[in-house]
Amino acid sequence: MTGTFVFGYLYRLMSDIVPDNERQRRLIDVSGVGTCLLPDEFIAFTGEIRSVIAMRADAAPYLFLDELASDKAIVLSGDYSRVDAVMRYCQRYSGRLVSDEEFGHIEERKARNSTYAAQRKRRLYRLLLAARGTGLLNVENAPDLTGFQDWFEKPVGDVPFLIPARRFQRILTDMRRARDGVRIEALGDRITILPHVYVPSDQSVPAMYAAYAGAMKGKTVLDMGTGTGVLALMAARSGASRVVATDSNPNAVENARINAALLGLANVVETRGPGNLFETVAGERFDVILFNAPWIEGEPKTLYDTANYDPGYRVIDAFMRGSGEHLSDGGVILLQYSNISERAGGGSVTRLRQTINDNGFRICETGEITRKSRVTGTWERVYLYELHKDGHCGMV
Numbered sequence: 001m002t003g004t005f006v007f008g009y010l011y012r013l014m015s016d017i018v019p020d021n022e023r024q025r026r027l028i029d030v031s032g033v034g035t036c037l038l039p040d041e042f043i044a045f046t047g048e049i050r051s052v053i054a055m056r057a058d059a060a061p062y063l064f065l066d067e068l069a070s071d072k073a074i075v076l077s078g079d080y081s082r083v084d085a086v087m088r089y090c091q092r093y094s095g096r097l098v099s100d101e102e103f104g105h106i107e108e109r110k111a112r113n114s115t116y117a118a119q120r121k122r123r124l125y126r127l128l129l130a131a132r133g134t135g136l137l138n139v140e141n142a143p144d145l146t147g148f149q150d151w152f153e154k155p156v157g158d159v160p161f162l163i164p165a166r167r168f169q170r171i172l173t174d175m176r177r178a179r180d181g182v183r184i185e186a187l188g189d190r191i192t193i194l195p196h197v198y199v200p201s202d203q204s205v206p207a208m209y210a211a212y213a214g215a216m217k218g219k220t221v222l223d224m225g226t227g228t229g230v231l232a233l234m235a236a237r238s239g240a241s242r243v244v245a246t247d248s249n250p251n252a253v254e255n256a257r258i259n260a261a262l263l264g265l266a267n268v269v270e271t272r273g274p275g276n277l278f279e280t281v282a283g284e285r286f287d288v289i290l291f292n293a294p295w296i297e298g299e300p301k302t303l304y305d306t307a308n309y310d311p312g313y314r315v316i317d318a319f320m321r322g323s324g325e326h327l328s329d330g331g332v333i334l335l336q337y338s339n340i341s342e343r344a345g346g347g348s349v350t351r352l353r354q355t356i357n358d359n360g361f362r363i364c365e366t367g368e369i370t371r372k373s374r375v376t377g378t379w380e381r382v383y384l385y386e387l388h389k390d391g392h393c394g395m396v
């Protein structure tokens with residue numbers, strides 16, 4: 001077959017798989033590998049790629065940083081143990097991918113820092129691996145990739161594709177978590193996590209809700225944005241009479257259903273959805289409403305991102321507007337939020353307090369912890385607000 005024919009065949013094959021994404025498709029020629037697809041969902045991380053080189057992973061580690069810092073993308077090859085070492089090295093020293101001078105002209109400190117961080121992230125994501133089917137291309141002793149594409153927003157099928165090493169590692173971790181489950185201390189059990197569902201790996205979040213376990217006994221509970229179902233399961237374990245778990249993400253609804261069955265709680269936890277906020281509970285009221293909300297102001301780039309990002313605070317605003325008519329008299333909302341967008345200049349916590357007030361709720365208690373955000377890598381203060389209607393305080 002001639003090169004043109006192979007390319008044409010590949011192009012046609014890919015057209016069959018992603019027919020409506022004609023404009024965004026990216027085909028990249030990689031020396032020693034051939035033409036590879038860079039899926040849109042990864043371009044969101046790498047930005048536009050202008051120059052790609054192939055490098056064996058046994059080269060001196062600093063060379064990888066130098067090439068990435070000069071805006072090149074690198075496709076790694078060699079033994080997987082070396083490839084893995086390079087990925088870790090670049091991650092550890094990613095601070096060297098951007099020089100201080102590059103954005104020194106931006107006077108405002110916050111703008112300078114965020115531009116710097118975005119550039120560092122983009123360059124780090126340009127460390128790539130080539131893969132096809134169940135294996136990496138030009139990498140020996142690589143892990144088996146069966147089921148790997150289940151973690152893609154849009155599986156690409158049986159064509160060569162490029163994946164940022166960072167996403168690759170993350171997906172391997174997610175696959176392991178799905179296989180082995182994650183132990184949630186506050187629940188005293190392991191739960192499983194499906195693709196594209198928020199991973200409650202930071203034990204501090206469920207731990208904050210655990211402080212309210214005593215208040216769940218005999219109550220009806222709504223777990224808004226249930227994700228894996230972790231909070232719904234905790235409520236059920238704490239003696240709630242009935243728990244409805246709902247989410248806008250279809251995988252989350254399925255995940256919560258599976259976990260409820262795994263933990264023998266399917267008779268108490270009912271999953272509903274997917275649906276936007278209260279859509280799935282029209283006309284119903286609950287004694288307790290739980291919501292660990294998306295709390296970063298910004299546009300989600302992936303389905304997973306919808307757990308973290310709330311564009312224009314639309315989700316939190318609509319939640320506060322709608323919750324009054326779904327709360328029983330004397331009921332309580334346990335709302336988790338963080339000041340992370342406050343730091344980015346969003347004024348999010350001050351704003352939320354005003355929204356709570358405007359919707360006739362009062363903040364009766366506030367638990368808080370400080371932790372490093374998994375998403376942004378910066379410090380954040382996480383709050384658990386106990387909200388009551390009409391100035392009434394005291395647990396149900």
Ligand SMILES: C[S@@+](CC[C@H](N)C(=O)[O-])C[C@H]1O[C@@H](n2cnc3c(N)ncnc32)[C@H](O)[C@@H]1O
Nearest residue numbers: 198200225226227247248249276277292306307
């Ligand atoms: C921070 S995660 C919390 C997940 C889980 N409750 C936990 O604590 O691990 C936020 C969840 O809200 C869901 N979500 C985001 N927007 C939503 C909406 N408009 N309606 C319902 N659920 C939504 C996301 O899919 C995600 O599962």
